[in-house]
Amino acid sequence: MYVSLADKLTDNGSSTPAGLVAASLAHAFALFVAVSVGANISGGHVNPAVTFGAFVGGHISLVRSFLYWIAQLLGSVVACLLLKLSTGGLVRLEENKRQFKPKN
Template sequence: MPASIAFGRFDDSFSLASFKAYIAEFISTLIFVFAGVGSAIAYSKVSGGAPLDPSGLIAVAICHGFGLFVAVAVGANISGGHVNPAVTFGLALGGQITILTGIFYWVAQLLGAIVGAFLVHTIAPIAIGFIVGANILVAGPFSGGSMNPARSFGPAVASGDFTNIWIYWAGPLIGGGLAGVVYRYLYMCDDHTAVAGNDY
């Protein structure tokens, strides 16, 4: 099979539809980070700063789930509702979006994460670092469970704590990239419309 990774064209990247997609990713990621970080901060305030107990873990995980549901619903018909640089990376490697579009999505997602984290931080001036992420029920007690680089990046910028940030990028990007390639070559139907050939 020929390579399916496409760089893309600048004229497409600056079209009205593209800008709508970037704005959708910005808003979606802002919503997700605001809900996720806000739930963790709310728990911390209610518990007097105690570590997450099982009921708190479930409450924060549910809030992340609802936040992600709303975030994806907001962007699904406009940008695809990625809300996650690792998802975007996987789709770019799988040929579903161009590399150029993926880069602009990343910028929108990271800016949305920063704004979402700062909105929460003005609301409750509590220093936050890496907060539990999408797979919180499984990995939360061990590593923070963030499988979303934007979810980790926003709070890191807001708190000024970039400790081990590379781990929260490397893991999701490797996983997202592998998922995109595996999906493209093992699961995608032959009649699926790929990126236009003149973008390669």
Template sequence: MPKIALGTSREAAQTDCIKALVVEFVTTFLFVFVGVGTSMAAGELEANTLVSLFAVAVAHALVVGVMISAGHISGGHLNPAVTLGLLFGGHITVVRSILYWIDQLLASSAACILLKYLTGGLNTPIHSLASGVGFLQGVIWEVVLTFSLLFTVYATIVDPKKGSIDGLGPMLTGFVVGANILAGGAFSGASMNPARSFGPALVSWDWTDHWVYWVGPLIGGGLAGFIYEYFFIVRTHAPLPHEEEAF
């Protein structure tokens, strides 16, 4: 059974942790910049809803795959739900998880502030529930979509017995993000990522339905991490890996 490691406050001053936080900030910033920027562009261009949704899905799929690969020093989490899933699987300490969450939220906010400036003050579109979609439905959407994201992360990146797909994890994770946006984007917005939702909400100062994008992804991510680690990964000895191996 995976054990959650608390860690110590000294981690924040360690060189490897500082490097990881810098890389996590950069990759999360670029992920949100591209993702939100594409959503803003889709809103400005004259295109039908399906085309816009497809464009947003493709952009997120591409940037997620690249940023996970580019962020190998930090693990390329990009997402508090991913960090929580890895925490529940025993791959990162509580202390470092908290530092990552703060880092991810700051990076998302900075990306959205810059986008607002670069676009001449355009609103950064927030995640919110579609008409007719209730709070419970929205939470369940986000739980299921984020569960599928973390299950893919574990199966293609974390699992030491991933076999022939070794090295393809970042790309495959990007694919599932894009597919999830196509499936759920018209209903819950398919956030799967509290940081991705936080930056636009902060800059627009519009917190409509915002709690859904914390509760759903964190439940889905935590469940996937715990279930995959507990039921599908067999280890005789499983210490916390080095940071480069955590994701």
């Protein structure tokens, strides 16, 4: 979440090839940390698609997959609220320019 925020607040930081590689590596490392932290709790399920795959593969039950989905969706809502709180509700004004203003 904060990697994306830092990327959005930099002036065209990820529009260069080096910036794109840096942003993708930062997202990959953040996902690695999230999976590592959650591995002992939920088996590293960090999104509903992974949970669905584990259910289809027979590794978890339907009840457990529903519980994981609820937790994952609630976690994403909390993350969005934290992002909105930490940025003060900034929104993009124009498609091609990186200008922000507080949301009314």
